[in-house]
Amino acid sequence: MRTFEGDTGEVVLQLEPGDKALESIEAAIDEHGIDTGYVASGIGSLTQLHIHYVSGYDSFPDFPDEDEEIDEYVKEEAAWEVGSLQGAIADGEPHLHITAFDAEREKMLAGHLEPDSIVHALMEIVIQPIEGVELTRRPEQMDIPMLQER
Template sequence: MKGLFYGEGTGRIIVINLGRGDLLLESIRDRLKAEGIRNAVLFGAVGSLQKLVYHLPTSMGPTSNDRFITVEGSGPIELGSLSGNVIDGDPHMHIVAQDKNGNYVGHLEEGTEVLFLAEIILAEIPGLNIHRVKNEHGVVYLTEK
């Protein structure tokens, strides 16, 4: 275990409601910035997408060789799950989605577009004093400030 960190309970609960054409990750980032939220946990999200952009690791080596994937043009994509956290204002989110061609799981990337709606619920964690840093291999981990 690398570390154990404590916040001061939960603060504000933020519900983000997005519509057709909204950019999922970018909209979440914008709302976090507007609300001044530095640390939060993502309770979950539901919705549908017209474009999904994500990445996943392809290597077991000391560095991650990521494969970036874009899914679009084959019909609606159901947003089955979104999980993650926000550390020092930076959201790190993973997505599970499905369309008629299969399932998609990975790290959410910019460019993902909402189809009909997306509802995202976050809980602020005040007093959490951590940030992300990269090790010598470029792998990101959490540490105290």
């Protein structure tokens, strides 16, 4: 992983084969002291994609009981082309969504980026800090962490 910092605090990450995407982003956020910000752009390729997404359509518009698991986890190895990666950073913690395509199987997946998503050839990611506001996430309805000012 290589990082480059601009004059106004933006950070550009270049991830290399074998780097772990989420773990590298978290390391860059820590290294550059980003508390509140956003991932503006992320493109590249992965050999392993690990995501989760909210399932349980049958229970909508009513959400399931607190004890019910509504997240589905997917971890797949393939030649994934990342079309987008973006999200918010609060309290130094990223909440990121990714969209990726496996051309060989004509399969597209989207969801929350999870650990152990492994870079194939490269990934380029741009992180922008936000000055003047400090955000955190606190559980609200159904124990879902929502953005709030600290």
